[in-house]
Amino acid sequence: MSLNLNKDNDYLLIEHSETSWSQSDFDALKELLDAEEGTHVILDLSACNAIASIDTLQNLQGKAMDANQSFIILVALEQLGQFDEDMAVVPSMTEAIDWFEMEDMERQLMAE
Numbered sequence: 001m002s003l004n005l006n007k008d009n010d011y012l013l014i015e016h017s018e019t020s021w022s023q024s025d026f027d028a029l030k031e032l033l034d035a036e037e038g039t040h041v042i043l044d045l046s047a048c049n050a051i052a053s054i055d056t057l058q059n060l061q062g063k064a065m066d067a068n069q070s071f072i073i074l075v076a077l078e079q080l081g082q083f084d085e086d087m088a089v090v091p092s093m094t095e096a097i098d099w100f101e102m103e104d105m106e107r108q109l110m111a112e
Contacts, residue, residue, distance in 0.1 A: 003028055011040035011070065011100055020050040026057065033060070040070040040104075042096045051079060058087055070103045072096045 003025070006013040014032065016025065033041065041064065045051060057073060064071035073083070077091040088103075090096050 003032060005032070010104070011042055012036055013042045013044060015044040015047075017047050019048055021045055021048045021052060023053045023056070026053045026060075030060070038067070038069065040100060042070075042072045042074060042093075042100065044074040044093070044096075045079070046074050046076050046091075048075065048079065051075070051082060054082055058084060061087060068107060070100050072099050 002017045004015040004017065006015065014029065018025075029043070033039075043057075051057075061071040061073070070088070072088045072090060074090055074093060074096045075083070080089060080091060083089040088099055090099055
């Protein structure tokens with residue numbers, strides 16, 4: 001299990017460098033997010049060719065949305081079909097940042 005953290009001014013980039021994602025990885029992610037509560041997140045799973053616990057990622061993403069936080073998942077293009085089309089899942093870092101910026105603009109407009 002390998003989660004690398006990179007803090008940007010606006011979001012936390014969490015990179016997973018192993019080729020599979022399991023329930024134990026999700027547990028480690030949950031623990032990390034509890035420590036970084038209130039932070040926008042981009043979770044990079046692009047190195048993974050096997051992703052388990054997609055439903056738990058979806059639940060976590062839903063909780064982030066309920067808290068008015070971004071939680072964007074970056075996966076390899078081949079993995080996109082595994083995810084619900086309503087989820088914030090993208091195939092490139094550029095698209096992840098764009099998605100985050102769009103959600104940030106929405107939050108700003110709703111606050112006015």
